[in-house]
Amino acid sequence: MSAKPQVAFYWCASCGGCEEAVVDLAEDILKVVEAVDIVLWPVAMDFKKADIEARPDKSITVAFINGAVRTSEQEEWARLLRRKSQVVVSFGACANMGGIPALANQFRREDLLKYIYEDGPGVDNPAKTRPQASSQDEGRTLSLPELRNVVRSLDQVIDVEFYLPGCPPTPKLIMAAVQALLSGQLPPKGTVLSPDHALCEECARKDSKPVDLALAAFKRPHQIQIDPEKCLLAQGLVCMGPATRAGCEAVCPAGNMPCTGCFGPSSRVKDQGAKFISSVFSNIVPKEAKEIDAVLDGVPDPIGTFYRYGLSKCILRRKLN
Amino acid sequence: MPLEQKLKYEAERDVKFANWVTRETGGENLRHCIQCGVCSATCPLSLYMDYTPRRLINLAREGFKKEVLSSLTIWLCASCYACRVECPKKIQVTDIMYLLKRRAIQEGVYPRHFPIPVLAKEFGRMIFLFGRVNETLLVIDLFLRTNWFRFLGMTRLGMNLMRTGRMSFIPEQIKRKRELRKILAALDAEEQKESAL
């Protein structure tokens, strides 16, 4: 076995963006590849589960796992890698907080399956067949991973040492993390590897944010001509910047789009959505319930807005039913 | 004149009755009465009553059932709501009068020669039969049942009403009597269920 650190990459419920982010390291990736041995990287190389199972426990130096945990297979892999690795890094918004896949926590699994396999437009499935966890075909037993009732963040399934935030994490943060790991100068367990203050700090529009927002209406980006200089929140757009951890260098606001919160909250906040509500809505104009409600109507999908990347980490975890 | 004993013993009180009154709709805050007497003073009929409304309230909350149910007061009450509007403690005197009337009819202790309870019952019967009330028939019926002699004295009024076209001997009826009876029957059933409990 070589002396280089052994590194694994794994993807759970992922869009591929996080993989892309690793590739986006450009020439830096070469440095990384040089410095380490990659023992698992499904997107790029072929490995077998049995190979990993065969390794001694804790023999992998660090595993980067991205994507939310949605199926039994992902769960199994996560546990397996946990067992084999010294350090697990939760990589990207989905792994950290459930991400986009966690929006499914607003629905019952049954309803989802029914829609996908029966009711959805374009579905042609008169027999109403659904994938089964295990089925017989020509005398063989075929098995499929099982869809879980709850979409989970990685740390709701296994213990995690560090978190790389972002959807996906920026190359800069990834590189910094890799260097820290290689150098062995590790922050305390549980650390999110980006600055622990909110995004406005990094945002070029910060100075144009008025002291008193006094919002009387909320808008969605397509409804207005967005002023490219002015604080987006001040324009009535729901910018999650103040409740979102910094580190992305405000790329979304720079691109004229409000922050949607993919970096998650600061370390002092348990629930990003609740905290955002508390800050922004305390400062709206009306005082009467009715008028307040009229303003709130400007945010038609509160869950999708405040928990776009974090429903798994909402204190309530999912919709009850 | 025979002497009447006015002393009351605790044994003569019917505590259950008092509790019943305060549990019925309308009687809930009866115990708050401060005996100010404004109900009696405002009542247009109190001058004929054997117990003024105030005294009746006190008798009821103390549980003097016999006195309360056999009093003329409850039958003299014309439901004008004056007392209820004036009462400083928002006691629903008129509704209390109603519930005492109902209880008196149930227990059959109302004054026999007094036509009002009869009228009330007759009224109910007519509604059950026709769904509406014909005042002419109601009055005739009433007098025939209580004091047909007085009826003769009223003929003048009758003639006047005939003359002005305000009297009719044909009862008005509703079309869907069944529907009405179903409603009333449903309530009877409910009541039976309750008493069975």
Added chain:
Amino acid sequence: MKYLYFPGCSLKGTGKAYEESLLAVFGALGVELQELEDWNCCGATAYMSVDETKSYALAGRILALAERERLDVVAPCSACYLVLNKTQKSLQEHPELHRKVTGALQAAGLDYKGTVKVRHPLDVLMNDVGLDAIKQKITSPMAGHKFAPYYGCQIVRPYATFDDQHNPVTMDQILQASGAECVEYPHKTRCCGGSLTGTVPEVGLRLAYILIKEAKQRGAEAIVTVCPLCQFNLDGYQDAIAKKYERVDLPILYFTQILGLALGLPAADLGFKRGIISAEAVLAGR
């Protein structure tokens, strides 16, 4: 403007003049009244003494029928007005009663959600039609006539919200709008003894006598009322009053009759001939 019309038993019987004049006046003012289909007796106050829940159910049926039409209900008879409003309130306040009554209604295929508004003609005239609109339509004002406005006990107490409980004024204003004068009549809401005159005449007659005498003393040529029971009681027993006290002979009219005259409607359409005490003086010159 369109309303459901709940006449109640009286307006079809002894109170015909009220119905006749009301329909005429509302017609003249362009207010449409649609009679509630297959209405039943509201139970008035008497039924309350026999069975509370059933009396609420009677009123409940009326409200349920009315709710289907999605119109406010106009209930001109004071007793009906009170009973219907009381039912509304009691159903709201007492969930148990609400359960029983709606249960019974449902047993008969009806339902009541509680959305009906019960209105009095005075309320409608005052708040929906408006005094100004009425004044504009007055063609033969009742100038020189003096009336005692008599509201009786049940319309403003205790459920009405459209006027003061102690000193109601809506009818005064309507009479004044029709050009008449109102005498100061402190008895306007006093009980007339109506429910007792027939049964305990000595009590009812006295109350009626006091009311009529006082109106007369204050210079009224008629008592004008809103309640068919009061009208019947005050009008019908004047012979008996004469026997017991003195002859008073004062016509007892409905406010709709006066308003009708002022609107220029023919007296014949306003039920004047139905009064036992004739109202010739009021009609003089018309």
Added chain:
Amino acid sequence: MAEQKEHQNGIPRIGFYICHCGSNIASIIDVEDVRKYVATLPGVVVSRDYKYMCSDPGQELIAQDIREHKLERLVVSACSPNLHEETFRNAAAKGGLNSFYFQMVNIREHASWVHEDKAAATRKAKDLARAAVYRVRFHQALEKRKVPVDPNVLVVGGGIAGIHAALTLANAGKKVTLVEREATIGGHMALFDKTFPTMDCAACILTPKMSAVKSHPNITLWTYSEVEKVEGYVGNYKVSVKRKPRYVNEDLCVGCMACIDACVFKEPKFPDKFNQGLGKRKPVYIDFPQATPKVVLIDPATCIQMKTGKCKKSCADACDRKAFDFNQQPELKEIQVGTIVLATGFKTYDAKRDALYGYGRYPGVFTALEIERLVNASGPTLGDVVLRDGRHPKAVGIIHCVGSRDEKTNKWCSRVCCMYSLKLAHLIKEHSGAEVYNFYIDMRTPGKGYEEFYDKLLAEGVHFIRGRVAEVTDWAMTPEEQGKLVLRVEDTLAGFVRRIPVDMVVLATGMEAQADAGEVRHKFNIGCGSEGFFQERHPKLAPVNTFTDGIFIAGACQGPRDIPDTVAQAGAAAAEALVLIDAGHVELEPNTAHVVEEECCGCKSCVPLCPYSAITLDEAKKKAVINEVLCKGCGTCVAACPSGSIRQNLFEDDEIFSEIEGVLAQ
């Protein structure tokens, strides 16, 4: 009994104490069971119960345990922290522990007194105790802030309460500003001829006090003035007062009243407010001869010069001292005080609201205040009791409880009207010889010499009829009722209804909060009870304190009361103010908020939320900063900071989260 355990690693050593409060707590809550249970919680090394924790031995017990068992945190389950939080903080300090390492659990007001089910109440007591035990771990050592107290005092309202409080403070050497809304001080008492029960002459006892106020070197008297704005906090209030223009220079006028004689209106023509409209006054007037200050003023609504600018101004000409100034403007004054006494008094119930009593409709119906003026030797009739048409009444009916003890209007008993009705009955009888009827529901005469006064009236032959009058009418049923006002009432003691004809009806209207009490209390940031009177901190133990430190209340603004009680309370309020002034400083709760600079992103979300503008943005650093002197610790900004960068002493997120966890853990 006690449970003691050894140290548990990582968690601070906690002492738990549960109070029986005699049987107040112990009769409902199984104190023993709670004590045993809490002993099992992590960190708890001492768990005791005691009969009266707040007693000296109770406090000593705590102090000793802290020393002996090296306690690091303290939890006491007893009554409301509003009552004894301070007591136990002190006990902690006595034992050498920082007083904020303490958490109080309220199992009396919030449990034993409000629940009947013993098991459930005990369960609740355990839950609450557990919450405190969890919470207290996160407590931090804090110090109270000390701020100096400005020795100057503001007294608002110049009735007998304000007068007495101002004089007491001034006599103690403190500088007092007395602000009165009307043109003269004196309040309601200045309207009375005699006062019950001793029947001393009101003027004889009041006017010397009024002039003492005017001449006292330590009192600044601002009449015809109102407080506009109050800022600051205990010990340091900044108050703006608006002085309304009298159009007469107060310093020049000596009150000779030559101007009033000289006014172009030869006769008084306008209703005299001071005399309840029973008399008339001119546009230039003085409320009454002993008005303090003795300075005339002009009513701009009736003065020709003020309305049209075209008057001969004979008044001004008649003034030797050239005191008139028709161009006077309102003046805004600012003062700095440390404490405030509110003595804004009451108003009487509007008798028109009881339509059936005919006030405003029948000229023979009067309010008690009007009668006070009629029987007053210096009133509009010089003490002659006459009807509005000049006749002398032969029979007078006094109706008690008008606008009192009536759920349609005011629920409460106004406390003084029985007594003043007796007083007026006596005076009317004395002045006019009329038959007097008092209609009462219950006769309430609790006070020194009060029942004796009632006894005297009984002997005088005044009629007392127990019953609430249903109506006053001019409608006669019998010849003797013709031309009279008839009262219809049930004589409840006789058991029948009576009609009683009289010539004059007196309505004993009750006492209500001032119409503007709601606004005034906002200005001073104190509370009102549901009846509208100012809310005291505790009905028995802190009757003149409010929930805002440094603001005290005295007299009828706190609730209906008579003059003896008013004066006693005014003295108490003055004493409370003196306590603060003499201590020289007050200690403020350290529950302020602060921004952790390196965490703050400068989003400014918090800045507009602070009601005291305590938060600003440091322009250089682009970070929010909180001025802890201005912060009053509401915590609104703390809850709102979207990145959790604001902390609040005593109410940290950790503390509250652990309290939530603790209260729900099972």
Added chain:
Amino acid sequence: MSEQPSMAPVVAAPAVAFEPRIVAFFCNWCTYTAADLAGVSRLKYAPNVRVIRVMCSGRVDPQFVLEAFAKGADGVLLGGCHPGDCHYAEGNYKTLRRMRMLIRMLKELGIEDGRFRLEWISGAEGDKVKAVVNEMTAQVRALGPLDLPGKFKEWDREMEDLEQHVNASAPQQEEAHVR
């Protein structure tokens, strides 16, 4: 000392009828005082509410409400001064605004309406404390237990088999994080 092994028997046996647990956040100046007043007046009300005192309803962070539910509350009551009466001038308006949004959120996440309630109760309204507590207790009782901790456990049960399977031969057991 060991970690509280004795805690289990303290909890009411499951056979007992459901008694809701309601966490209340009361502001110090109005609602907490009103609750004190209710006590001083010896008003009797349901023993289901546990009060957490804050200085102002404005201190109540929506996170607290969520946390209370997550830790086992069946209902959360928030009490502050009446609008216009806040001891801190306007804190309660801010509370109202943010809580209106929280209410929407709770609804979308399937928490029934009656479980969260915002009430303005002044220091003089001891009777209102009684009425509100009784009413809310009845309402929540009718809604039944929310029991989020139980639900969390139940949701995570779907992972148990696998966890055992993967770690069967593991030398030491990894701890699964719930949150």
